Amino acid sequence: MKIQVPSYLIEHKRGLVMFDTGLDPAAADDPERYYPTLHRSMNLQFLQEQRTDRQIQDLGYKLSDVTHVVASHLHLDHVGALHLFKEAQIFVGDGELQYAMWPHPTHLHLYQREALDRMRNYSWRQLHGTDFDLFGDGSLVLLSTPGHTPGELSLLVRLPNRTIILTGDTVHTREALERELTFPMDLDSRLARRSIQRLKLLRDSLGADVWIAHDPEDWAETKRAPYCYE
Numbered sequence: 119m120k121i122q123v124p125s126y127l128i129e130h131k132r133g134l135v136m137f138d139t140g141l142d143p144a145a146a147d148d149p150e151r152y153y154p155t156l157h158r159s160m161n162l163q164f165l166q167e168q169r170t171d172r173q174i175q176d177l178g179y180k181l182s183d184v185t186h187v188v189a190s191h192l193h194l195d196h197v198g199a200l201h202l203f204k205e206a207q208i209f210v211g212d213g214e215l216q217y218a219m220w221p222h223p224t225h226l227h228l229y230q231r232e233a234l235d236r237m238r239n240y241s242w243r244q245l246h247g248t249d250f251d252l253f254g255d256g257s258l259v260l261l262s263t264p265g266h267t268p269g270e271l272s273l274l275v276r277l278p279n280r281t282i283i284l285t286g287d288t289v290h291t292r293e294a295l296e297r298e299l300t301f302p303m304d305l306d307s308r309l310a311r312r313s314i315q316r317l318k319l320l321r322d323s324l325g326a327d328v329w330i331a332h333d334p335e336d337w338a339e340t341k342r343a344p345y346c347y348e
């Protein structure tokens with residue numbers, strides 16, 4: 119079974135928005151050195167063409183064209199390429215920065231604190247436990263879905279022809295969504311379950327598709343760049 123670590127690029131007339139950034143592009147040369155635990159435990163494979171920077175450039179953009187990055191949370195497999203976006207505003211959920219710098223010892227291995235330290239002077243925008251409509255037009259709404267981490271965010275994306283909810287690690291598999299199952303690494307299972315229930319309520323009321331980042335079957339059905347959902 120292969121588990122992917124996706125990132126998403128969204129074109130809006132007021133900006134170019136990333137949701138999550140995947141692994142550090144430099145690690146494609148030597149995954150074992152950058153992600154020893156992932157490499158050991160999950161047989162990490164990282165191809166050059168999967169680098170986030172390369173995929174953005176292949177679409178005809180410069181990295182500096184990215185204006186906003188939404189980090190679902192600060193676990194290392196979601197923010198590896200975040201350092202590439204020095205000019206962008208970076209959005210995280212309530213308490214996420216503090217927890218990443220001082221996590222419970224059992225969660226230490228999920229963060230690359232040195233990398234986060236080097237980004238201290240970036241434009242961080244930490245939300246306060248509420249949803250946030252990024253451009254005020256309802257097209258991109260950051261959803262507060264805590265539990266996996268203190269500030270876990272999902273992203274509601276209203277395209278002209280469909281509505282999608284990107285979930286980061288709010289939920290890990292399709293089965294977990296249906297059966298409202300939390301994940302062993304979740305910081306707060308009670309909150310995590312409430313957030314999963316919230317995703318389902320939104321899915322049903324909005325007629326949205328929920329995309330689950332680490333679900334291999336979901337990924338098999340998802341088209342990759344340069345394909346573009348509209």
Ligand SMILES: [Zn+2]
Binds near residue numbers: 191193266287
């Ligand atoms: Zn995570």
